[in-house]
Amino acid sequence: MNPIVYALLFSLVAGLTAAEKSDYCLSEIVKSDERIRSHGYPTETHQVTTSDGYVLTLFRIPYSHKLKNQNENRPAILLQHGLFSNSDCWLSSGPDNSLAYLLVDAGYDVWLGNARGNIYSRENNLISLNSHKFWHFDWHEIGSIDIPAMVDYILAITGQAQIHYAGHSQGTTVFLIFLIMRPEYNAFIKSAHLLAPCAYFGNGSSFIFKLLVPLVGEPGGLWNQLMVDTELIPHNNLVNRVVDNSCHMSNTICNNAFIMFANGGYVNSNASSMSVLIETHPAGSSSNQGIHYLQLYKSGEFRQYDWGTKKNMELYGQELPPDYDLSLITAPTHLYSSNNDALCAPKDVDKLVENFVNLKEDYRVPVQSFNHLDFIIARNMKELVNDPIIERINAYEGR
Numbered sequence: 001m002n003p004i005v006y007a008l009l010f011s012l013v014a015g016l017t018a019a020e021k022s023d024y025c026l027s028e029i030v031k032s033d034e035r036i037r038s039h040g041y042p043t044e045t046h047q048v049t050t051s052d053g054y055v056l057t058l059f060r061i062p063y064s065h066k067l068k069n070q071n072e073n074r075p076a077i078l079l080q081h082g083l084f085s086n087s088d089c090w091l092s093s094g095p096d097n098s099l100a101y102l103l104v105d106a107g108y109d110v111w112l113g114n115a116r117g118n119i120y121s122r123e124n125n126l127i128s129l130n131s132h133k134f135w136h137f138d139w140h141e142i143g144s145i146d147i148p149a150m151v152d153y154i155l156a157i158t159g160q161a162q163i164h165y166a167g168h169s170q171g172t173t174v175f176l177i178f179l180i181m182r183p184e185y186n187a188f189i190k191s192a193h194l195l196a197p198c199a200y201f202g203n204g205s206s207f208i209f210k211l212l213v214p215l216v217g218e219p220g221g222l223w224n225q226l227m228v229d230t231e232l233i234p235h236n237n238l239v240n241r242v243v244d245n246s247c248h249m250s251n252t253i254c255n256n257a258f259i260m261f262a263n264g265g266y267v268n269s270n271a272s273s274m275s276v277l278i279e280t281h282p283a284g285s286s287s288n289q290g291i292h293y294l295q296l297y298k299s300g301e302f303r304q305y306d307w308g309t310k311k312n313m314e315l316y317g318q319e320l321p322p323d324y325d326l327s328l329i330t331a332p333t334h335l336y337s338s339n340n341d342a343l344c345a346p347k348d349v350d351k352l353v354e355n356f357v358n359l360k361e362d363y364r365v366p367v368q369s370f371n372h373l374d375f376i377i378a379r380n381m382k383e384l385v386n387d388p389i390i391e392r393i394n395a396y397e398g399r
């Protein structure tokens with residue numbers, strides 16, 4: 001097995017058993033706002049507090065210094081990252097290729113979200129970071145609590161009546177949940193663009209599914225109870241040192257480390273963009289997020305977290321968790337998926353399309369080797385993904 005896989009699995013176990021969770025040393029990394037500023041763009045940092053006390057950081061690129069459009073109408077867009085990721089994923093390929101900058105230079109007001117638990121959103125006004133209670137959340141809460149809080153905030157600050165949305169991977173799952181659990185928000189979404197859309201996992205081909213499914217045990221079982229509510233793959237010095245050394249040793253190992261979850265090769269990837277990502281990834285998330293995805297892989301359904309029969313009865317009033325009802329999503333939604341995605345496989349996208357009653361568009365990237373992470377780091381993602389997104393958003397704006 002790849003040594004990086006070992007290192008990450010080791011750190012997973014280390015993370016699970018660590019009595020105390022040391023915080024990140026944010027001063028040692030280049031944060032999203034500094035990265036944005038280093039390319040000459042204006043940037044702002046905002047904090048939004050959710051109803052359950054999490055303090056979420058939103059980075060904003062309000063206008064383009066190239067267009068000098070600060071006094072013009074600038075429609076707002078929220079970009080939401082994937083699992084283990086953070087706002088840097090929208091920046092790592094720089095101004096000529098990454099979506100955040102391309103949108104700003106197309107005249108948009110760009111907001112970069114950070115879900116609870118990642119390196120930029122590790123505060124809670126009510127719960128300590130070191131408490132298991134801090135990690136008692138899932139992407140269900142990110143979708144039903146964090147995203148509505150971010151959307152409310154952006155609407156209030158910008159004075160816009162609606163915003164656009166784009167998400168990658170888990171950033172697509174949370175969007176679906178956002179509108180399913182809070183359908184009154186459909187009216188506030190002008191258009192949505194879901195990259196590597198993840199709802200069904202039954203056909204996932206990544207080895208990571210087979211490897212980890214037995215590790216997490218049965219819902220509600222003893223072993224499973226040890227695994228819930230804890231930090232998954234913390235961004236700690238160990239992982240970073242291993243990854244860092246390996247990257248100096250060989251680009252191939254470095255590449256493998258960052259696509260191990262996607263497991264789809266790296267013919268399209270931009271190695272420099274990856275080394276930018278390494279600085280702040282993996283970015284911290286709850287074990288429940290990983291476990292919930294594994295449950296979807298096992299069940300082949302898109303449904304709420306499975307706590308085991310007893311707790312399911314208490315929580316949901318039924319033995320199995322309820323399905324997410326995709327018919328509640330009415331905001332115009334475009335899917336962008338690819339053939340070589342080992343996590344959110346083409347057949348599972350077919351299933352999503354089939355059940356997505358009001359889906360606007362099912363776009364498939366025309367390059368067969370394009371994989372899950374390529375939406376964030378491919379050399380050819382501008383032509384294949386980002387330009388098409390902007391073209392569609394412009395059409396909604398009559399531009």
Ligand SMILES: *[C@@H]1O[C@H](CO)[C@@H](O)[C@H](O)[C@H]1NC(C)=O
Nearest residue numbers: 092093094097270272273379
């Ligand atoms: C690759 O990433 C680097 C580092 O961010 C960036 O400067 C460069 O423009 C990117 N190239 C492509 C083709 O994506």
Ligand SMILES: *[C@@H]1O[C@H](CO)[C@@H](O)[C@H](O)[C@H]1NC(C)=O
Nearest residue numbers: 201202203300347348350351
């Ligand atoms: C795999 O995909 C097919 C086609 O979309 C779907 O009918 C089937 O339910 C999926 N399999 C599993 C195990 O989820």
